[in-house]
Amino acid sequence: MSGRAERMARRLDRDARRRGVAPDAAADLVAAFRLAMEPRLARIHNDHHPDYLHTARTALILIEDAGLTDRAVLCAAALCETRDTRLAVRPGPELGEEVARLLEEVPDPAGARLLEALVTASPGAQLVAVAERLDHARHLHLRPEPEWRPYHATTCDVYAAVARRVSPPLADRFHYWCATFRERFLGGGGPEGTGS
Numbered sequence: 001m002s003g004r005a006e007r008m009a010r011r012l013d014r015d016a017r018r019r020g021v022a023p024d025a026a027a028d029l030v031a032a033f034r035l036a037m038e039p040r041l042a043r044i045h046n047d048h049h050p051d052y053l054h055t056a057r058t059a060l061i062l063i064e065d066a067g068l069t070d071r072a073v074l075c076a077a078a079l080c081e082t083r084d085t086r087l088a089v090r091p092g093p094e095l096g097e098e099v100a101r102l103l104e105e106v107p108d109p110a111g112a113r114l115l116e117a118l119v120t121a122s123p124g125a126q127l128v129a130v131a132e133r134l135d136h137a138r139h140l141h142l143r144p145e146p147e148w149r150p151y152h153a154t155t156c157d158v159y160a161a162v163a164r165r166v167s168p169p170l171a172d173r174f175h176y177w178c179a180t181f182r183e184r185f186l187g188g189g190g191p192e193g194t195g196s
Contacts (some may be wrong), residue, residue: 004047005037006057015072019063026070029059032078032095039087050139051087053134055079061131066167073124076102080132082109102128109133109154116160126166133159134170137177141185152181 001009009030016026022073036055043053049155062068076099081088091099105125107117118129137155140148160174 001034001037002047004053005041008053009033012056012059012078015060016063016069019067019069021063021069021074022071025069025074028071028095029074029078032075032091033059033089035089036081036087039089043086050136050142051084052111054083057135058132059065061134061170061173062127064097065169066127066131067169068108068127069079070124071153072096072102074097075099075115075146076106077122077131079103080106080128082106082129082132101158106132107195114154115158118158119165123166126162127170130159130163130166130170130174134163134173134177137174137181140181145165146159148181148185152178156182186194 012033013026014032018022021029031186033056036138040052043091046052058080062074062077068074075091075095079089079091080103080104081100081110091103102122102125105121106129107114107121111117118126122128133155137159138149140151143151156174156178160178163171163174
């Protein structure tokens with residue numbers, strides 16, 4: 001892996017252990033991140049691209065903001081990629097069936113009845129989904145401008161609503177991001193979700 005990815009792997013291990021994740025679980029988390037990096041190393045040739053360290057940041061959101069220590073949920077977060085399926089990976093058997101099941105439960109953001117799919121997912125899959133969306137949302141300003149308004153609307157109307165059900169700290173982060181992005185990039189005003 002590149003220097004940035006190696007530093008992120010060390011940070012994941014350090015921060016997870018510091019927040020109470022068991023050493024074996026922290027090691028599995030790092031292994032999941034390394035697996036997620038394989039297609040990224042092959043396809044992303046700029047280690048500052050927002051997708052490069054995305055899965056590690058998703059896990060860190062759950063560790064640092066949601067206070068999560070659950071091994072399977074963190075490993076699933078470190079593997080989850082819903083934006084670019086070319087970067088998605090399947091966990092190996094060494095990570096266990098629960099990690100694979102959680103990843104299967106995370107809905108496709110472009111799928112029909114997204115809110116229903118999120119609400120009926122298990123709490124662990126909901127946490128992975130909202131943390132993953134939050135990290136992508138935090139980098140939306142680096143994406144092409146035509147994506148901004150619909151992505152902001154779905155994030156604030158759907159994912160923020162689910163975050164309110166599963167994690168008040170993540171709900172607070174969504175609330176701040178929705179308002180700030182709308183004000184800075186969508187011209188402010190209007191309802192929070194639509195930006196109109």
